Amino acid sequence: MIKITDEVLNKYIDGELTPQEITELKSIINSDNEVLALVKAHRFVDQILREIEIENAPENFTHKVMNQISNASIKIKDSSAFMKSMLAFFGVVFAILVGYVFSLEPSSSGTADKKITTVYTDVEKFFSNTFGSISISFDSNFILIIGFSLTVVLLITTYFVFESHKKFKEQIDNL
Numbered sequence: 040m041i042k043i044t045d046e047v048l049n050k051y052i053d054g055e056l057t058p059q060e061i062t063e064l065k066s067i068i069n070s071d072n073e074v075l076a077l078v079k080a081h082r083f084v085d086q087i088l089r090e091i092e093i094e095n096a097p098e099n100f101t102h103k104v105m106n107q108i109s110n111a112s113i114k115i116k117d118s119s120a121f122m123k124s125m126l127a128f129f130g131v132v133f134a135i136l137v138g139y140v141f142s143l144e145p146s147s148s149g150t151a152d153k154k155i156t157t158v159y160t161d162v163e164k165f166f167s168n169t170f171g172s173i174s175i176s177f178d179s180n181f182i183l184i185i186g187f188s189l190t191v192v193l194l195i196t197t198y199f200v201f202e203s204h205k206k207f208k209e210q211i212d213n214l
Contacts (some may be wrong), residue, residue: 049080
């Protein structure tokens with residue numbers, strides 16, 4: 040006995056079944072109203088699909104789409120250069136702050152371990168050799184100004200990131 044599936048019904052409508060399968064399917068259709076309704080629905084869909092006009096894509100459609108994708112990727116690369124420069128800036132500032140922290144004298148309470156003191160001394164020598172020519176007094180006002188500046192830069196960077204994300208989403212929606 041033949042199992043009624045969408046594939047079998049589509050083959051029946053397209054005339055792809057063997058004469059034996061057609062005879063068996065017709066007997067099932069005549070005895071089962073649900074199968075008859077399915078066949079009618081498949082015939083209706085087949086008729087609608089055959090009546091649809093096929094529209095050709097405009098000339099150079101693929102070329103136009105690829106150009107839009109290429110242009111969008113170039114803009115993304117430009118924004119990533121901005122992000123890289125911001126990360127480099129924050130990296131340098133972080134290195135300077137770490138150098139400042141290590142330039143502070145350890146507490147003289149006598150509780151510092153010998154290994155920590157040795158590491159501190161080595162790091163202090165490294166930063167003094169690397170940044171020795173930079174002589175900036177790090178008082179509390181200067182640190183306050185650095186913190187404020189970093190906060191402003193972070194807010195501006197966040198604004199640009201959200202704006203570029205919004206433009207990117209608009210470009211995708213317009214494709």
